[in-house]
Amino acid sequence: MNLALFGGTFDPVHRGHIAVAVSASQRFELGRVLFVPAELPPHKQHQTFASFAHRMAMVGLGTQGHATFVPSDIEARLYAETGKPNYSLETVRRLKSELKKADKLYFLIGIDAFLGISKWHKPAELLRECEFIVANRPGYSLGDIAGALPPELRPKAEVLKAASKTGGGLAASGAVMAFSGVTLHLLEDVSERVSSTQLREAAASSGRRLEGHVGDAVAEYIRKTRLYRSAAAAKAPSKSKHKSSRG
Numbered sequence: 001m002n003l004a005l006f007g008g009t010f011d012p013v014h015r016g017h018i019a020v021a022v023s024a025s026q027r028f029e030l031g032r033v034l035f036v037p038a039e040l041p042p043h044k045q046h047q048t049f050a051s052f053a054h055r056m057a058m059v060g061l062g063t064q065g066h067a068t069f070v071p072s073d074i075e076a077r078l079y080a081e082t083g084k085p086n087y088s089l090e091t092v093r094r095l096k097s098e099l100k101k102a103d104k105l106y107f108l109i110g111i112d113a114f115l116g117i118s119k120w121h122k123p124a125e126l127l128r129e130c131e132f133i134v135a136n137r138p139g140y141s142l143g144d145i146a147g148a149l150p151p152e153l154r155p156k157a158e159v160l161k162a163a164s165k166t167g168g169g170l171a172a173s174g175a176v177m178a179f180s181g182v183t184l185h186l187l188e189d190v191s192e193r194v195s196s197t198q199l200r201e202a203a204a205s206s207g208r209r210l211e212g213h214v215g216d217a218v219a220e221y222i223r224k225t226r227l228y229r230s231a232a233a234a235k236a237p238s239k240s241k242h243k244s245s246r247g
Contacts, residue, residue, distance in 0.1 A: 001031035001032060001100075001102070001103050001104075002028055002029055002030045002031055002103075002104050002106065003030060003031060003032045003033070003034060003099070003103060003104070003105050003106070004021075004024055004025075004028070004030050004032075004033045004034065004105070004106040004107070004108040004133060005034050005036055005091065005092060005095060005105060005106070005107050005108065005130075006020075006021055006024075006033055006034060006035050006036065006108040006109075007036040007037075007038060007075075007088060007091065007107075007109075008036075008037070008038065008113075009037065009038050009049055009055065009196070010035065010037045010055050010058065010059050010062075010196075011049045011050050011055055011196055011200070012050070012055070012058045012062075012196060012199060012200070012203075012214055012218055012222065012227075013035070013055075013058050013059045013062040013063075013214070013218065014062070014194045014196060014199060014213050014214045014218075015194055015212075015213055015214065015215065016190070016193070016194035017035075017062070018062060018063070018066070018069075018215075019190045020108065020110065020135045020187070020190050021033045021035070021066070021069060021108070022066070023135070023187055023188065023190050024106075024108050024133050024135070024187055025068060027133075027187060027188075028106060028133065028185070030068065030106070031068060032068050032069075032070055033066075033068060033069050033070065033108070034070050034072040034074075034095070035059045035063060035069060035070065035071050035072060036072045036074055036075055036091065037052060037055045037056050037059055037071075037073075037075065037076075038075055039052050039075040039076040039078070039079040039085075039086070040052075040075075040079055040085040050227055050228070052076055054225065054227055056071060056073060056076075057221065058214075058218050058221055058222075059071040061215070061217035061218050061221055062214065062215055062217070062218045064217060074091060074094060074095065075091055078090060078091065078094060087120070087121035087122070087126075088107075088120060088121070088126055089120075089121055089122050089125055089126040089129065092105070092107065092126065092129045092130055093129065096129070096130070104131075105130045106130060106131050106132065106133050106185075107126075107129075107130050107131070107132045107133070108132075108133045108135070109132060109133070109134055109135070110134075110135045111134055111135060111136050111137055111140055111145070114132070114134050114145065114148060115144070115145075115148045116148070117148055117149070117150070118148060118149065118150040118151070123149075123150045124150050124152050124153055127149070127150075127153060127181075127182045128180075128181045128182060131183040131184075131185065132182075132183070132184050132185065133185045133187055134184055134185065134186055134187065135187045135190060136186050136187060136188070137190075142175060142177065142186075145177070145184065145186070146177060149182070152180075153179075153180050153182055155179065194213050199213055199214060200228045201228075203222050203227065203228035203229065204228045204229050210222060
């Protein structure tokens with residue numbers, strides 16, 4: 001079976017996430033897409049975000065109707081074991097240890113997150129653990145994507161320059177970059193411009209409808225729990241309780 005790990009804070013999960021997962025499933029014949037909410041995102045230690053339980057519940061509601069989309073609490077389980085934030089590398093390795101030898105695991109990630117991957121924990125090791133599917137969008141070339149790799153994996157300057165000549169449009173859909181034990185697949189533009197930050201702000205204000213962006217079930221959950229209204233109130237200057245670093 002081909003599987004993909006689709007991680008993120010999912011705060012909240014929205015139609016953009018679902019569209020990326022649908023597109024990847026079709027292109028790579030994925031038998032399962034694991035939606036993995038971060039239990040304690042080390043890279044967002046200074047941000048206020050909904051509790052894991054709320055985000056997991058919304059992922060469950062948001063993925064309804066997609067039989068191959070599976071909410072996974074693996075990061076919560078890892079946190080319960082260690083008592084500290086876990087990194088994507090640890091999550092991937094744990095997942096691989098639970099899969100069958102014939103299974104193939106991909107790491108599904110959006111272009112915005114991928115551009116910061118060199119700052120993640122042991123990025124070279126992570127990139128070599130499994131093949132990556134990068135959901136691209138207009139304005140990013142192969143050179144931009146290759147240039148985001150950690151220094152030890154980054155192609156030579158002349159190669160990056162040549163790869164950047166694809167212009168300001170969308171890098172070729174279905175393009176594959178393979179070198180130094182790393183394989184990157186580019187997924188076509190999914191054309192879903194949704195921002196979790198904007199959705200949280202909309203939810204915090206009265207009268208803003210969210211159904212078109214998160215789906216009916218997730219919108220209803222947010223309304224009933226008044227999730228981001230209370231979060232907005234708690235957003236006043238205060239020190240975060242989480243002290244960690246992401247990578």
